[in-house]
Amino acid sequence: MIGFILRRLLQAIPTLLAVVTVSFFLIRLAPGGPFDLERPLSPAALAQLRRTYGLDQPLVLQYLHYLAALAQGDFGPSFSFRDLSVAELLGRGLPVSMTVGGLALVLATGLGLGLGTGAALRPGGILDRAVGFGAGLGLAVPTFVVAPLLQIAFGLVLRWLPLGGWEGGAPSHLVLPVLTLALPQAAILARLTRASLRETLDLPHIRTQRAMGLPARRITRHALRGALLPVVAILGSTAAALLTGSVVVETLFGLPGLG
Amino acid sequence: MTAPDPARRRCLAGLAATALVRPAGAAPAALYRRGNDADPGTLDPHRASTVAEAHILRDLYEGLLTDDNEGRIIPGVAEAWTVSQDGLTYTFRLRATARWSNGDPVVADDFVFALSRILDPGLGAKYAEVLYPIRGARAVNRGEAPPDSLAVTAPSPGILVIVLAQPTPYFLELLTHFVALPVHPATVRRWGDAFTRPENLVSNGAYRLRETIPNDRVVLDRNPHFHAAGDVAIPSVAFLPTPDLASAVRRYAGGEIDSLADLPGDQMASLRRRFGGQVVLGPSLGLYALAFDLRMPPFDDVRVRRALSLVIDREFLAERLWGGTMRPAYSLCPPGLDRYRAPPELAGRDALPIDREDEARALLAAAGYGPGGKALTVDYRFNTSDNNRNTAVAIAEMWRGLGVATRFTYTDAKTHFAYLRDGRPFAVARISWVADYADPQNFLFLLQGDNDTLNPGHYANPAYDALMREAAAETDSVRRADLLFRAETLALTDLPWIPVMHTRSKALVSPRLSGYRPNLRNVALTRFLRLEA
Numbered sequence: 001m002i003g004f005i006l007r008r009l010l011q012a013i014p015t016l017l018a019v020v021t022v023s024f025f026l027i028r029l030a031p032g033g034p035f036d037l038e039r040p041l042s043p044a045a046l047a048q049l050r051r052t053y054g055l056d057q058p059l060v061l062q063y064l065h066y067l068a069a070l071a072q073g074d075f076g077p078s079f080s081f082r083d084l085s086v087a088e089l090l091g092r093g094l095p096v097s098m099t100v101g102g103l104a105l106v107l108a109t110g111l112g113l114g115l116g117t118g119a120a121l122r123p124g125g126i127l128d129r130a131v132g133f134g135a136g137l138g139l140a141v142p143t144f145v146v147a148p149l150l151q152i153a154f155g156l157v158l159r160w161l162p163l164g165g166w167e168g169g170a171p172s173h174l175v176l177p178v179l180t181l182a183l184p185q186a187a188i189l190a191r192l193t194r195a196s197l198r199e200t201l202d203l204p205h206i207r208t209q210r211a212m213g214l215p216a217r218r219i220t221r222h223a224l225r226g227a228l229l230p231v232v233a234i235l236g237s238t239a240a241a242l243l244t245g246s247v248v249v250e251t252l253f254g255l256p257g258l259g
Numbered sequence: 260m261t262a263p264d265p266a267r268r269r270c271l272a273g274l275a276a277t278a279l280v281r282p283a284g285a286a287p288a289a290l291y292r293r294g295n296d297a298d299p300g301t302l303d304p305h306r307a308s309t310v311a312e313a314h315i316l317r318d319l320y321e322g323l324l325t326d327d328n329e330g331r332i333i334p335g336v337a338e339a340w341t342v343s344q345d346g347l348t349y350t351f352r353l354r355a356t357a358r359w360s361n362g363d364p365v366v367a368d369d370f371v372f373a374l375s376r377i378l379d380p381g382l383g384a385k386y387a388e389v390l391y392p393i394r395g396a397r398a399v400n401r402g403e404a405p406p407d408s409l410a411v412t413a414p415s416p417g418i419l420v421i422v423l424a425q426p427t428p429y430f431l432e433l434l435t436h437f438v439a440l441p442v443h444p445a446t447v448r449r450w451g452d453a454f455t456r457p458e459n460l461v462s463n464g465a466y467r468l469r470e471t472i473p474n475d476r477v478v479l480d481r482n483p484h485f486h487a488a489g490d491v492a493i494p495s496v497a498f499l500p501t502p503d504l505a506s507a508v509r510r511y512a513g514g515e516i517d518s519l520a521d522l523p524g525d526q527m528a529s530l531r532r533r534f535g536g537q538v539v540l541g542p543s544l545g546l547y548a549l550a551f552d553l554r555m556p557p558f559d560d561v562r563v564r565r566a567l568s569l570v571i572d573r574e575f576l577a578e579r580l581w582g583g584t585m586r587p588a589y590s591l592c593p594p595g596l597d598r599y600r601a602p603p604e605l606a607g608r609d610a611l612p613i614d615r616e617d618e619a620r621a622l623l624a625a626a627g628y629g630p631g632g633k634a635l636t637v638d639y640r641f642n643t644s645d646n647n648r649n650t651a652v653a654i655a656e657m658w659r660g661l662g663v664a665t666r667f668t669y670t671d672a673k674t675h676f677a678y679l680r681d682g683r684p685f686a687v688a689r690i691s692w693v694a695d696y697a698d699p700q701n702f703l704f705l706l707q708g709d710n711d712t713l714n715p716g717h718y719a720n721p722a723y724d725a726l727m728r729e730a731a732a733e734t735d736s737v738r739r740a741d742l743l744f745r746a747e748t749l750a751l752t753d754l755p756w757i758p759v760m761h762t763r764s765k766a767l768v769s770p771r772l773s774g775y776r777p778n779l780r781n782v783a784l785t786r787f788l789r790l791e792a
Contacts, residue, residue, distance in 0.1 A: 083301050083303070151506070162515060165475070165510070
């Protein structure tokens with residue numbers, strides 16, 4: 001097992017190197033640079049800045065310097081927060097994004113599995129139709145619409161929750177961002193769980209169990225075990241998306257995360 | 260912090276009712292939550308470059324001179340100064356009570372250190388140029404002269420002498436700019452670039468740094484050593500970045516932010532309806548214009564340029580498209596500048612639209628375009644934003660009335676401005692300029708023939724350059740204003756740029772916040788504000 005993990009990690013190195021290389025050169029190919037502002041700098045000031053940040057050296061040399069620094073865990077200076085290094089920014093932003101993303105993941109999984117199972121057990125029932133409608137809505141309405149709606153409803157009209165800010169991770173400040181992040185993911189998971197569980201419930205071995213008179217609760221448990229495989233498969237990418245921070249949600253709620 | 264954050268109070272649903280009951284004779288609030296466009300890239304005044312940074316830096320540091328809440332220049336660390344007869348030598352007497360936030364006295368050598376530091380070519384300061392009027396500054400900053408050739412000296416701890424290369428009537432105003440703010444020499448020497456961290460930063464302004472949380476807030480506390488600390492009413496101020504203005508407005512409405520430094524321009528009507536007098540518009544130092552590439556025929560023909568300018572309905576753009584957040588511009592300089600008079604205006608402001616259109620048609624016909632002549636197609640470059648796009652479409656529609664077809668080329672802001680800076684060819688391009696100081700020179704120098712970065716259309720008129728040179732050498736302020744007025748009149752006749760609109764500042768200010776006065780320089784030092792709880 002350990003050998004397998006080590007091999008996987010080693011295999012990741014060429015991939016990472018390719019990602020780093022491609023992104024380094026792509027950014028350099030794009031027009032404009034970190035010092036191109038709405039208000040142009042004088043050529044002297046620009047040349048000076050490029051010297052200060054080593055951007056006047058040949059591209060290959062810059063690339064080698066960058067790689068050498070990366071190997072030592074130095075991500076270089078941030079051009080937008082010059083008082084802090086990229087590593088520091090990551091160190092401060094990651095816990096915030098992870099907290100919000102982790103809670104959203106838990107909420108989305110709970111909601112998605114619960115509602116999806118409920119809907120699958122009574123196809124065509126009220127819950128099933130409600131989940132179908134809600135999931136459609138959750139998928140169709142983008143985050144940047146959901147967030148303001150939640151802010152207006154819970155922050156301005158009902159005045160139950162703050163509209164934004166982090167305040168050191170106070171629970172009341174977490175509710176709306178977590179909800180905003182979780183809703184579309186919960187919708188995906190609910191639909192997937194429902195479809196997969198419906199399919200499994202029609203499989204011969206479940207039918208056999210039913211014919212043998214097993215209690216419904218045990219049948220569901222058996223069916224869920226098989227039905228959850230595709231759900232678990234998708235959870236991986238969901239987790240990656242949620243934990244690395246969402247630009248939209250963090251900007252709208254003023255959270256100091258990575259986004 | 261003594262008073263709990265109202266937002267947090269609200270979430271305790273059971274206590275909500277009691278929280279709403281506030282004592283009548285409002286007490287001062289402990290924390291002013293101040294919306295600021297963006298996070299500061301740095302709190303090093305010598306590396307700063309944005310308006311958002313300037314707001315924080317003015318609270319943290321105090322220069323030789325500073326601004327009051329009306330934007331008037333008042334004594335800062337310098338309590339008095341004299342200017343020599345020839346307008347070249349400025350002698351400042353520093354107040355004995357000026358202190359750094361660690362208790363050290365602020366001495367003249369601190370300013371020698373600061374000015375040498377920002378002009379050091381190794382620092383890569385973006386705005387060092389603002390200080391070029393000081394003798395030796397340009398050469399030092401370009402690495403052509405040793406650092407000690409800068410004409411800034413401290414004959415005694417309380418006296419600072421600055422000698423200029425040539426008379427500069429707006430020099431005192433330059434000293435209120437963030438480039439002229441002092442830094443604490445011992446701290447900078449000890450920590451290097453890390454001197455701006457909260458645990459290291461020593462400042463001499465009304466406030467000192469408590470904490471910096473990227474994407475969240477920069478919190479300042481009252482500096483007990485500040486010479487006027489007794490008059491500073493607000494104990495702490497948190498600068499909150501508001502990259503999404505619509506969301507910031509909601510947080511303002513929810514009582515989580517006390518003021519916003521900018522507003523979503525496309526929501527002005529609804530904002531006025533909802534917030535009434537809390538929406539505060541003010542003058543500002545920005546110009547929105549269209550530049551012609553004078554190397555590209557037919558835009559080298561002044562008749563074509565004048566025709567295109569004549570039919571632009573600036574009132575429609577400013578009032579309707581921009582919701583009153585802009586002012587129609589018929590001059591390059593906005594009104595209200597210091598050491599100037601009412602700027603000259605483009606002809607035809609009061610003419611009927613139909614007459615202007617007739618005149619434009621005649622001009623185009625004379626240049627060989629229009630019915631019976633060639634067809635004119637304009638390539639209009641701009642950087643994408645909703646309002647810029649709407650403006651471009653509206654102007655194209657106005658030009659269509661003349662039979663002029665418009666093609667659009669739009670890119671993101673970085674690409675757009677880098678393209679123009681590099682002197683690449685275009686036909687018509689949106690340009691904008693926000694001046695650093697309220698002097699006509701800071702607008703009119705843009706069109707000088709030797710300005711290679713900010714004059715993308717390559718306007719070069721020897722007569723204009725001569726007037727600008729003459730004005731720069733003129734010590735009499737009335738004669739200088741005359742020369743600049745003549746230069747601007749010439750620019751409006753040649754029309755290398757079509758002035759379209761002047762920007763206005765827009766803010767949301769809570770009724771609990773008093774002392775806020777919109778002003779041309781867009782300064783609002785927290786020390787002059789008061790906030791009720």
